[in-house]
Amino acid sequence: MNRKTRSLLLILLACLVCLALVFLVIRMQQGGIHNEKLKVTVLKVGKADAIVLQSAGKTMMIDAGEADDAEKIVKFLKEEGVTALDAMIITHFDKDHVGSAGTIVEQFNVDRVLIPNYEGTREEYFSFMDAMKAAMVEPERVEGPMEFTLGETSVLIEPPVDYDVDVVSDAVEDYDNTLSLMTTVTCGEKKFLFTGDADRRRLKEWLENTEVGDVDFLKVPHHGAFNAELEDLLQVTQPEYAAITCSKKNPADATTLEQLVKYRVNVFQTSDGRITAVTDGSKIDVRLN
DSSP: OOHHHHHHHHHHHHHHHHHHHHHHHHHHHTTTOOSOOEEEEEOOOSSSOEEEEEETTEEEEEEEOOGGGHHHHHHHHHHTTOOEESEEEOOOOOHHHHTTHHHHHHHSEESOEEEESSOOOSHHHHHHHHHHHHTTOOOEEEOSOEEEEETTEEEEEEOOSOOOHHHHOSSGGGHHHHTOOEEEEEETTEEEEEOTTOOHHHHHHHHHHOOOOOOSEEEOGGGGOOOTTHHHHHHHHOOSEEEEOOOSSSOOOHHHHHHHHHTTOEEEETTSSOEEEEEOSSOEEEEEO
C-alpha cells in the first residue's frame, strides 16, 4: 500500500469517526429514547390546558384551551400530521379547558369524546355541544372509572365520586374544578397523571379512592394554584417531572413551586415554552421547545 492510498484511508477513517460522534451526540440530546412509544405535548396557550398525546399512530387530546387558542392548536395538530383524534377528554367545562373543543370537533374527525357527567353553564360549553351535534358525535359522560387503550398505552379516567354540586362544593360558583376528571396514562413502566383543575376537595377525594401510586410525570392541578392537598398529592405520587400550564401574566403560586422543589421535582412551565415528554416505556425525556 503506497503512501497516497494510506493517507486516503486515514482520512476516510477520520470521517467515519466524526460521523459516529455526531450520531452519538444526537442520540444523547434525544435523552436516550430510541423507541418512542408515547409523546406528550403540553401546548403553550397561556393559563389554559391543551395537551396532545400520541402513541403508535393514535392521538388523544386532554382539554382544548380557550376559544382564542383554536388556531394555535389546529396548526400544531396539522404540523404533527394529525388528521383525526381517537379520543378527546374534557376534564371540566371552564372556558380555559373547553374553549376550542368545538373548533377541534369541526375540523377533525373525533372518534370518542369523554366528558364529566354534569351540565356546563358557559357559552364555550354550549358551542362545544352544538359542534358535536353537527358532527354527529355522541359524547360519553364518565360516571365511573373508565379504562381504554391508546396505541401502546393504557388510559384510566377517574371521575368524582359524586356529581351533586351541593355535596361536592362549598361555593356553587366554583364547582367545575371540584368535578374535574383525573386521567392516568401508563406506558410500560412510566405513568403520566393529568389533573385538570382539581381543587382541594377533588384531590382529597381522589387520594382517598385511587390506587395509582407513584407517577413519573404530573400535570400540576389548576395552573399551579396552591391548595392544601398539594403536599399530600406529591407525597403519594412522588413525580420526577411536573408541568404547569401558566403564563408570565398568570404565573404559578410561589408556594406551589416551593412544594415542588421540596419534593425534588423537575418543574417545567408553559410560560417558558411548549413542554414535550417522550418515553419508550422504561425511560422518559422532558424538554422545552
